[in-house]
Amino acid sequence: MLVTTSTHLEGYKIVGHLGVVRGLVVRSRSIFGNIAGGLQSLFGGNITIYTELCEKTRADAHALMVEHAGNMQANAIINMRYDANEVMQGITEVLAYGTAVIVEKI
Numbered sequence: 001m002l003v004t005t006s007t008h009l010e011g012y013k014i015v016g017h018l019g020v021v022r023g024l025v026v027r028s029r030s031i032f033g034n035i036a037g038g039l040q041s042l043f044g045g046n047i048t049i050y051t052e053l054c055e056k057t058r059a060d061a062h063a064l065m066v067e068h069a070g071n072m073q074a075n076a077i078i079n080m081r082y083d084a085n086e087v088m089q090g091i092t093e094v095l096a097y098g099t100a101v102i103v104e105k106i
Helices: 031-043 048-071
Strands: 012-028 076-088 091-105
Touching (some): 012 048, 012 076, 048 076, 048 091
Antiparallel strands (some): 076 091
16 A cells, blocks of 8 residues: 555556545553653653654554555555544544545556
């Protein structure tokens, strides 16, 4: 599956638009993860436990979006974006979305 943040794919022609696709993940850190993150924050710098959580959450949302596009018989996603919102304290949703399309190599 080709995925781009652009509205087109260089070297490909869009022959069909199939609509919006999305992948949504809602996640929180465990109490043990929060303790470890709190300890890391005392020393400053990159708080790796939260970085890893964010990376995994985005990857999971991306995979769900690609799966959704595959179910629609798309072979590419254009104009892909991420969005994140706090649902409640300590619980965040991450949404990956874009437009499912069918492309042909030029």
